[in-house]
Amino acid sequence: MSFHLEPSATEAATSFIELAKTSAYAIGIKLVGALAMWVFGSWAVGLVDKLLGRSMKARKIEETIIRYVTAAVSAMLKIALAVGVLGYLGVQTTTFAALLGAAGVAIGMAWSGLLAHFAAGAFLVVLRPFKVGDFVEAGGVTGTIEEVGLFVTKINTPDNVLTMIGNSKVFSDTIKNYSSNRFRRVDLTAQLDHGADVPAAVELLKAAMAKIPNVVTDPKPDVEIVTFTLAGPVLAVRPYCHTDHYWQVYFETNAAIRNELGKAGFSVPKQHLAVLGPEGKKAA
Structure with a gap:
């Protein structure tokens, strides 16, 4: 068919x-x-x-x-x-x-949170609490600013870890900009023995810090008695430098404290304890 x-x-x-x-x-x-x-x-x-x-x-x-x-x-x-x-x-x-x-x-x-990051990013750009290349503490992270993006801020930490933080967290938290000022103080201490010649130690450490590279002369380094312990007086050793040289000055000043005091014959500090007997007299 x-x-x-x-x-x-x-x-x-x-x-x-x-x-x-x-x-x-x-x-x-x-x-x-x-x-x-x-x-x-x-x-x-x-x-x-x-x-x-x-x-x-x-x-x-x-x-x-x-x-x-x-x-x-x-x-x-x-x-x-x-x-x-x-x-x-x-x-x-x-x-x-x-x-x-x-x-x-x-x-x-x-995505209200995402929009909040965007708005915070706009405020960060307008108010400019920091710029690319600044060393800051922001959002609980310390490091160098790599980028302020639409939603996140990128910070490279001193141990070389790229960290991204939401802009709203950065903007709402405390921001410390270590690069905004001309210099920064390095805070260290030097423990002396009770019998140490404090004025001599002060002058010795001031002279040692003057030789450390990148320590600024204005303001001059500070060396003063800051407190006392059982071992003896404690000196506050405070040189000033730019943020870029902070750790170099920190480590070299620590080394200078150890080396210069040792060369000058300052004894190693020891804690002094008095053991009292039942009648309040020193034990034999």
């Missing part, structure tokens, strides 16, 4: 195939165009970022502000590019904008 299509059915099938080919061709052209638009747009956004960064650097704007502004501009341009590509593909951008707004509200409620 053979089947034959009626002429009208054959024409309908042919028409459907032609329509499918035409639609597929049109959709293919649209997709290729959208892809080209996205590639070119992404390249243009990158170019704008570079030009903006160079322009701000030429005006000697701080690196922290440059990174924050370029990141924000890049994010906005990419959103605009995505909307443009969707519009080219025939998606109703007004509907998309409404959906984006509704999604923004939902995301804002769900």
